[in-house]
Amino acid sequence: MLRFSKKSDYGLIALKHIASQGEDNVVNAREISEKYNLPPDLLAKILQSLSKSGIIKSQFGSGGGYRMAKKPSEVTLKEIVQSIDGPVHLVGCSREDTDCSIEPQCTIKQMLLNVEQKLEAFFSTITLKDI
């Protein structure tokens, strides 16, 4: 059906919130989950992903939380979705791990890889600032 996962959806909401709090203000996961009514544990996971990929910085301990690690104008939609859900791959054959059994006879692979590339380029033009 070609849709973003809920995780990406939630991640975008959270990121927008964190970005809106300014550079040095930390926000904790519970706060966000309450404000937008998101599953707390799931949101925690999502923020961890975003932290690991360097989009946000985490601060441990009491009074800790998250803040932006980059400027909103430098965080792309592609980057966000990718760090939460993994790489955008329209077809199986563009992933290393999966080998498509019909690849030898496939007549559309090249074309789909091309579409995929354009799609990624499009998502790269959208930044958190636009959101």
Place this chain on the structure above:
Amino acid sequence: MLRFSKKSDYGLIALKHIASQGEDNVVNAREISEKYNLPPDLLAKILQSLSKSGIIKSQFGSGGGYRMAKKPSEVTLKEIVQSIDGPVHLVGCSREDTDCSIEPQCTIKQMLLNVEQKLEAFFSTITLKDI
């Protein structure tokens, strides 16, 4: 992970084949499934979808099969994917049937609908001829 379904994938392969056979030559499902090593019953379902949405025409009975109902240059990628997998909806809230519980607090809906629209426009620029 944002990918096309295998059904769409198979559908594209089949369509390309049908289109390559010219306007009046019918091709049956078994033939295609054998040539590209696709699950026969699944492919049959896919071709039925494409037929119902008017991309291909079916011919019943012995010696029957499918042929194009439109010119390849008039069949868009959006149309194909849509008839096989249903509408492209990046987020739940753009579907009538699903009501998102956090919609009242949602700060990103408008923006995502916009992205979705641009995505559909992009898929509409690609036709079977390009494939």
Place this chain on the structure above:
DNA sequence: TTTTAATCGGACTATATTAGTCTTAGAACT
């Protein structure tokens, strides 16, 4: 007219992915 080769449609099962929960550990602040 009978047989045969095809599509149609729906119900069904199996598999894979996504969504969500829980639990334990570790870090920093008070």
Place this chain on the structure above:
DNA sequence: AGTTCTAAGACTAATATAGTCCGATTAAAA
């Protein structure tokens, strides 16, 4: 030391995709 937060991984539940099966229908061919 106690509290409040993130980190990480294992686990379960829900949903979507993938694939199968079967009876009905159609029309060409024998």
